Structures are given as C-alpha cells and as structure tokens.
Amino acid sequence: MKMTPLITSAVMHFGEMGSRWGFNRTVGQILALIVLNEEPISAQEIADALNISRGNTSMGLKELQSWRLVKQHHVPGERKEFFIPAGDIWTLANRVFEERRKREIDPTMSLLRDLLLDAPANEKEANAQDKLNEIHDLLESITAWSEELQNLGPEKLNTLMKLGSGVGRMLELKDKLLPGKNSVN
C-alpha cells in the first residue's frame, strides 16, 4: 500500500482540511485514501499507509461509516474487511452536506422553536424573539431548499447550476410561466 507522491499530497491536504469539513485530521486522511485508491483497502493497510494506530483507524472508519461516506466491502476468500467509498464523488458531496445540515442546523432549529413558544417577559425579550424568529425562518428556508435540490437529482441539479446567470432571467419570467402556482408562501 505504498502511496504515490501525488496521493500522499492529496491525503495530507484532506487531513489538514478535515477539521474544517467537520471531522478530524485522521478521518480526512482515511477518506481521501479510500476515495483515491481504486482497489478496496483493509484497515491494516490504512493504518500502515497513514502511520496511525490500528485503534485510531478503527474509530475513523466507524465515523466515516456514520457519515455514510465509506462502506465495507467483502472480498470473497479473504478473512478481513475491506473498505470502499459509499458512492461516486457527487454522492459523497451530497452526504457531507446532508450530515452537516443535521449537525449544524437542525439542533438550532429545534432550540429556536422552543424559545419562540414562550411569551416574551419584556421589551428586550420581545425584540430578541423577533430576531430569533427571523433566524428560524431563514434556516427553515435553507433546509427546505436544500431538500428540494436533493430531490431534483444529479442531472437536473447540474443543469440548474450550469444555467448560471440564466436563473435571474428565468425568475423574471416565472409569473408568466407558472401562473398562480407560485403560491408557496
């Protein structure tokens, strides 16, 4: 499992970025290694290639599985488990979005809902509640929107992205296009 210089650079970088992406260095490295390696790779090989303990490797793989970025792959005739990416690049990116939404937005939405239930005790609180309400609505829009985009599926999403500034033009024509159907709000 000797890593080529190119793979080494990429793996190191993904390690450094790991924490910004929501996991830690080791987890980032393991992910990169699994994605960039066409063959399935065993936990032991990962530990050797990255020079980390077997225990740490196990925990990292567990986390990557909880993010649904990596899955086990059984090689017939082999005793040990191998690991491969849980899908193509597009799928992986989607999973990262989704998981992060769960970790970064959902808990806040839930708290905001609770805080908005109680009647404000005074002026100050009323004002704060207004702000919290604004935040809640914004997060709700983002959540709904991102689910919407995921439902579009890869091809349509790609069309939409490639449309670029066309989106602006389209919006201007929206009312003529979908008369009366835009009553979502």
Added chain:
Amino acid sequence: MKMTPLITSAVMHFGEMGSRWGFNRTVGQILALIVLNEEPISAQEIADALNISRGNTSMGLKELQSWRLVKQHHVPGERKEFFIPAGDIWTLANRVFEERRKREIDPTMSLLRDLLLDAPANEKEANAQDKLNEIHDLLESITAWSEELQNLGPEKLNTLMKLGSGVGRMLELKDKLLPGKNSVN
C-alpha cells in the same frame, strides 16, 4: 447588561454550536449577544455578561470583524467603542457562507489545480487524478453557483427558495423559455 433568561439560552446555544459553525464557543456567544441586543454593546459589557476575560473578548471581536459579522459603532460623547451586527440576519448568513467557502473550499481548489498539472507517473496516479479532477469540477460548480446566487440579491433569492418544487417544473420548460441562451457550459 443583565441577560434575560431567553437571551441566556440562545447565547449558550450559539456558543455550543459555535465550533460547528467555524468559530469557537466564545466567538459564537459574543455574536449571539450582539445580534440579540438591540442596543450597541461595549467590549466590557460583553466580557461581564459572558463572564470571560477582557482579552478573550477582544480576540473574539477581532475574529467576528474578520468574518465581517460585527462592526464597531461609535457613540458620540462616549470614549469607548461599541459593537453592533454588520447587517441584517440575511446579510450575516451570507457572510458566514462566503467566509466558510473561502476557508473550506478555496484552499482545496488551489491544491487540486496544482496536483492536476503534473503528468501521472503511473496507472495508480492516473486513476487518482481522475478522481481529483472530478472533485475539482464539482467544487468549481459549487463555487460558481454560490456566487451566482449571491448576485441575485436577497429578494430574488427568496423568490427562488420559496419556489420550492416549482424549480423542477421550471427546468422542464427552460428550453422553451430561453432558447439557445443556455449555452453556459
């Protein structure tokens, strides 16, 4: 600068979420406090309310300013500086997106570009480069798309979000709508 129970809960929560949002606990708390407080607030008041050192407060405010989430506000006749949010909720959310993109995507794009310049040394590297290339293209699309959305401005973006599943329908009609103009790629 006594915080009401409601504000305290919100501030504490934003503190806990802070690290997931790209900054640390204190920074998250300071941000929440500034946003939820209708009046401008001084660094000393922040330190007192959150029970943190004056030094830590100073660093936190500096970071929030580097994220362009908070700005100074000079009160005539007062010697000290006060702080207020750098815009409405929508603006702040946008800034967070933008800053995170800078920190989470841009460095990777840059590395990928470099790694894709060299000719692959062998089969293994060629395969890895293919994967890296896919990642690069995906990140590029995301970046371009998010810039596009920002250029739309708040109102249109909101229209688009509220459109919900209408987006799918619109895409189907796209070709009729914008004949020949969708040659963005």
Added chain:
DNA sequence: ATAAACTTTCAGTAATTTCTGAAACTTCTG
C-alpha cells in the same frame, strides 16, 4: 472447544485549541 485472524473498546497520554490576565500600547483630555 481451541486457536488463529482479525476488530473494537477504552483508560491513559499526547497534541491542539482556547482562555486568562498582566504588560504594552493607543487615544483622548485638561
């Protein structure tokens, strides 16, 4: 049922990140 091959767990340690507070710095004011 024993053993071999492999994986997971977790207590303790190491590395990293955040926080404090005292000292240095920067304005303003008289």
Added chain:
DNA sequence: CAGAAGTTTCAGAAATTACTGAAAGTTTAT
C-alpha cells in the same frame, strides 16, 4: 505632556480533543 480611559497582545495555564496500545471481543476454521 501627564495621566486617565480604553484596547490589544501574548506567554503560560486550563480545557478540550485526538491518539495509542494493550486488553477484551468476534468470527471463522479445524
């Protein structure tokens, strides 16, 4: 220009997070 009012910096301490490796657990083969 002295000093009062305020801010920033930064070395060291505290808190948090990640990692190791040995022990416990699992599975398969005989």
